[in-house]
Amino acid sequence: MSELQDRLAALRGQAREWAADFRAAAPDLDRDPERIKDFLDLPGVRYLSTLGVPPGFGAAPLRVGAHGFAGTTALERTVVLEELARGDVGMTLAAPGPSMSGVLMEHLGDCAQREEFYGAFVNAPTWTCFALTEPERGSDAGALATTLATEGGRLVLSGTKRYVGNSVRARYATVFARTRPGPLGVTAVLVDTASDGYAAEPLDTLGLRGAQLGSITLDRVVVDPGRILGRHLSPTRRGIRACIKVFNELRPGVAALALGIAGAAHDHLRENGLPSRGPDRERIDTLGWRIRATRELVLRAAADADAEGDGYLASAAKARACALAEEVTLAACELLAPAARLTHPLLDRLVRDARGVEFMEGTRNIQHLNLFQGLLTGRAG
Numbered sequence: 575m576s577e578l579q580d581r582l583a584a585l586r587g588q589a590r591e592w593a594a595d596f597r598a599a600a601p602d603l604d605r606d607p608e609r610i611k612d613f614l615d616l617p618g619v620r621y622l623s624t625l626g627v628p629p630g631f632g633a634a635p636l637r638v639g640a641h642g643f644a645g646t647t648a649l650e651r652t653v654v655l656e657e658l659a660r661g662d663v664g665m666t667l668a669a670p671g672p673s674m675s676g677v678l679m680e681h682l683g684d685c686a687q688r689e690e691f692y693g694a695f696v697n698a699p700t701w702t703c704f705a706l707t708e709p710e711r712g713s714d715a716g717a718l719a720t721t722l723a724t725e726g727g728r729l730v731l732s733g734t735k736r737y738v739g740n741s742v743r744a745r746y747a748t749v750f751a752r753t754r755p756g757p758l759g760v761t762a763v764l765v766d767t768a769s770d771g772y773a774a775e776p777l778d779t780l781g782l783r784g785a786q787l788g789s790i791t792l793d794r795v796v797v798d799p800g801r802i803l804g805r806h807l808s809p810t811r812r813g814i815r816a817c818i819k820v821f822n823e824l825r826p827g828v829a830a831l832a833l834g835i836a837g838a839a840h841d842h843l844r845e846n847g848l849p850s851r852g853p854d855r856e857r858i859d860t861l862g863w864r865i866r867a868t869r870e871l872v873l874r875a876a877a878d879a880d881a882e883g884d885g886y887l888a889s890a891a892k893a894r895a896c897a898l899a900e901e902v903t904l905a906a907c908e909l910l911a912p913a914a915r916l917t918h919p920l921l922d923r924l925v926r927d928a929r930g931v932e933f934m935e936g937t938r939n940i941q942h943l944n945l946f947q948g949l950l951t952g953r954a955g
């Protein structure tokens with residue numbers, strides 16, 4: 575085994591242990607997303623609460639045996655997220671921590687912004703949210719209409735966001751807004767959610783209930799110019815292109831969540847009596863091989879993201895993993911019993927959650943469009 579494989583296997587083993595707690599807590603969280611407050615001391619939740627805080631900001635690196643993990647690479651995140659999602663995706667998404675906003679801050683934050691933001695996670699559980707989607711602008715995120723404009727000599731943020739995970743719990747929101755028309759006019763702002771004019775409401779959802787999706791109203795929220803992310807960079811490095819770069823880096827993690835769901839459904843099938851032979855057994859074995867093959871793709875996409883690749887592998891991995899999550903969860907229902915979603919509550923949750931991850935970070939259609947563009951232009955290998 576190479577040193578890297580050895581390290582990742584140690585990390586995977588640790589995350590798998592934490593995932594057992596997530597599985598046990600999941601039914602309570604699914605019933606009431608507020609229950610996350612009762613689970614903050616679980617080791618996996620504590621790990622996520624500082625995952626992505628770069629070295630030097632007070633978060634201790636994870637140690638597993640002889641190995642140390644800073645948690646700042648897509649590859650490490652991908653391994654941990656798959657295993658935790660295999661326990662429960664809702665718990666994984668409900669945990670406090672820098673999460674997606676942490677990666678954005680890594681790319682766009684200046685010294686003062688990084689100091690304030692990353693410094694917040696070490697002493698107390700702190701939630702963040704990443705507010706991009708708007709009511710009529712989901713897949714077409716570049717058409718966002720939230721504005722950051724000067725009014726009476728002050729910078730003011732106005733608009734609405736929807737389907738934003740953890741928006742009700744968040745202390746910090748990274749909000750995407752427009753300063754002028756066109757792709758270079760898109761800017762991210764670090765918003766303190768205690769600011770006047772910021773209001774978040776939970777949305778009732780069927781899947782991934784732990785993530786507590788919410789809608790945000792930004793009613794003339796006054797923004798200090800020091801809170802504009804990437805203000806020290808040129809517009810080409812901080813506009814929509816910077817966002818795309820961040821998404822490319824995050825996407826393997828979302829693929830890993832989907833893979834975790836597929837793995838959980840497959841485990842459940844195997845734990846509930848495998849037929850020794852016949853077409854059902856062949857189908858279950860084939861799904862297992864496809865999960866392993868997709869894991870290879872997801873890990874390659876993560877390694878590519880760490881090497882600042884072009885994101886095509888990440889799109890392929892996300893599309894493939896989400897399709898597989900839906901297929902395996904539905905196949906498990908079909909193979910186990912006619913009313914499996916009633917008699918196996920875990921499967922019912924997994925089917926709902928599989929549909930939820932499909933929409934995170936761009937649907938399959940959008941990933942396919944991205945891949946197709948890459949193939950058409952010769953940029954995707």
Ligand SMILES: Cc1cc2nc3c(=O)[nH]c(=O)nc-3n(C[C@H](O)[C@H](O)[C@H](O)COP(=O)(O)OP(=O)(O)OC[C@H]3O[C@@H](n4cnc5c(N)ncnc54)[C@H](O)[C@@H]3O)c2cc1C
Nearest residue numbers: 704705706707712713737738739782930933934935937939
């Ligand atoms: C669990 C979950 C967590 C989320 N977390 C966040 C978050 O933290 N922050 C945030 O900002 N957003 C978040 N979202 C929102 C998510 O990014 C959007 O749901 C997603 O971008 C799709 O947008 P939409 O829901 O408006 O669907 P639409 O864009 O209206 O899409 C509806 C359907 O049309 C298809 N479609 C759309 N455009 C095209 C096209 N050009 N070609 C072919 N097909 C197309 C889509 O594939 C989809 O099947 C989350 C969503 C979910 C479900």
